[in-house]
Amino acid sequence: MMKTHVPVERLFNQFNEIAMILQEELSCTYLEALAETVEDIFHHKILQEELSDFTKKRVMKILEENSLDFFTKEQIRKAYQLAILKGMKEYVQPNHQMTPDSIGMFVSFLIEKFINEQNEWTIMDPACGSGNLLATILNQLQGKQLEAYGLDIDDLLIKLAFLGANLLEQTVQFYNQDSLEPMFVNPVDVTVCDLPVGYYPNDERAKDYEVSVEEGHTYAHHLFIEQSIKHTKQGGYLFFLIPNGLFESEQAPKLHELLKKYVHIQSVIQLPISMFKNKHNAKSILILQKKAPSIQAPKQVLLANLPSLKNKEAMEKIIIQIDAWIKENKK
Numbered sequence: 001m002m003k004t005h006v007p008v009e010r011l012f013n014q015f016n017e018i019a020m021i022l023q024e025e026l027s028c029t030y031l032e033a034l035a036e037t038v039e040d041i042f043h044h045k046i047l048q049e050e051l052s053d054f055t056k057k058r059v060m061k062i063l064e065e066n067s068l069d070f071f072t073k074e075q076i077r078k079a080y081q082l083a084i085l086k087g088m089k090e091y092v093q094p095n096h097q098m099t100p101d102s103i104g105m106f107v108s109f110l111i112e113k114f115i116n117e118q119n120e121w122t123i124m125d126p127a128c129g130s131g132n133l134l135a136t137i138l139n140q141l142q143g144k145q146l147e148a149y150g151l152d153i154d155d156l157l158i159k160l161a162f163l164g165a166n167l168l169e170q171t172v173q174f175y176n177q178d179s180l181e182p183m184f185v186n187p188v189d190v191t192v193c194d195l196p197v198g199y200y201p202n203d204e205r206a207k208d209y210e211v212s213v214e215e216g217h218t219y220a221h222h223l224f225i226e227q228s229i230k231h232t233k234q235g236g237y238l239f240f241l242i243p244n245g246l247f248e249s250e251q252a253p254k255l256h257e258l259l260k261k262y263v264h265i266q267s268v269i270q271l272p273i274s275m276f277k278n279k280h281n282a283k284s285i286l287i288l289q290k291k292a293p294s295i296q297a298p299k300q301v302l303l304a305n306l307p308s309l310k311n312k313e314a315m316e317k318i319i320i321q322i323d324a325w326i327k328e329n330k331k
Ligand code: SAM
Pocket: 095, 096, 097, 098, 099, 100, 126, 127, 128, 129, 130, 131, 132, 133, 134, 151, 152, 153, 154, 157, 177, 178, 179, 180, 194, 195, 196, 220
């Protein structure tokens, strides 16, 4: 194994080296091999009976070089995330990409601001993919008692999410399903979702939704917003990563109607364009609160353009703006 003292790198090397051996020996994809690797690391033994004794010895030697006990949960999450990112280069379609760390950190910060006083709550990500966004939030909010749910249609990604949660000792219930079909999760306090963007092919199912369009396919991201609102408690919050043009498409009028009927828009925060490969993929964070008899709309919606996260001074200004808005509208 390549020797390095940087913990994340050291652990990544362990994941990576075992995954590469298993990929070759089992003739599978890197991500499938990574899933096998994590099972081996978790159980601290080699579960693939079909491997030759020579390969088993090689893998065991690498396994024994590190123990997860020596790493923090953030180090484990980051190393695992790097390995998944490597595998995604050969596997994943554009809309299935992992939510970057910096966004996950910022969303965690926002969640904490909005539900500051509650210590016990439930959280769901209905399109959790590899689980990185959810895992980042759960790591950041470690002091809180959270009951978490993750759903995704992609069986390999959700397997990786499940294995990651085991590594991080996070209790999450996962469901491998189309989240636009009926969901068996009770309404939660917080929904978070990096929305899959595009058309939803199942027109029959889409007809069950208020945002469905009469002709052609409905946008999956609109359907996801409606489904998420339905599965969030009255007064609960929803944090979405949305495409910047969400409110300007030809299907947007139906979305506007839906939002007006069921939620109070809290905030739209545009993420720095520099975070995205091209400006057409740029995203914002949309924060909603589901209506309840006792809850009033904010005096004004919090609108902000996030500077580059590296620009400390500009970030401090935004944080002051968010704090002032919370004080004015949420206390
Ligand atoms: N937050 C995730 C992470 O950190 O890895 C990334 C989410 S990715 C942008 C969107 C996810 O939506 C993909 O994992 C994809 O499989 C999932 N997805 C797309 N359509 C879906 C559907 N109908 N039901 C459930 N999941 C769906």
